[in-house]
Amino acid sequence: MDWFDKFCLGKYENCPQEKIITDLIKLNENGKQQRFKSALFSMMQSYIDYLGTNEHGPDTIRGHVNRVKDYLNYRYIPIYNEDVKANLEFLNGGNSVVNTVDRSVKSRGLQ
Numbered sequence: 537m538d539w540f541d542k543f544c545l546g547k548y549e550n551c552p553q554e555k556i557i558t559d560l561i562k563l564n565e566n567g568k569q570q571r572f573k574s575a576l577f578s579m580m581q582s583y584i585d586y587l588g589t590n591e592h593g594p595d596t597i598r599g600h601v602n603r604v605k606d607y608l609n610y611r612y613i614p615i616y617n618e619d620v621k622a623n624l625e626f627l628n629g630g631n632s633v634v635n636t637v638d639r640s641v642k643s644r645g646l647q
Contacts (some may be wrong), residue, residue, distance in 0.1 A: 540604050543586045560613055576613065577623040580604070588627040597626060 544553040556579065563572040583604065587597045601624075605615045 539587065539590075539600050540583065543583050547582060547586070557608065557611055557613070560608075561611065564613060573619075573623075576608075576615070577619075580615075580620075581624055584624060584626060594626060601626075 541553045544551055544556050548556060560572065560576055560579075563575060580601065584597055584601060587600055592600070601620075605620065608615055
């Protein structure tokens with residue numbers, strides 16, 4: 537979880553992972569499902585991209601993401617494998633710009 541905390545501190549203006557998780561729990565509890573899912577998967581995708589820019593390989597990235605996913609599930613933030621497959625793109629040593637464009641095209645239903 538050290539990489540996740542480093543990511544949170546860098547991405548969210550020195551906000552520790554615990555604050556980010558607490559904010560996600562509040563969104564989920566307040567019944568704002570669409571906003572919650574959007575924030576959750578946006579954060580997780582940014583984390584994947586962050587790990588990729590720090591020269592982690594695909595298997596290492598998946599391992600880090602699975603640890604965070606397990607911890608979020610433990611904290612009552614449900615993330616199912618189907619959601620991960622449908623909402624997140626893992627880098628396979630490819631160009632992150634191409635993957636970003638691919639995600640954008642998929643999210644708009646253009647593919």
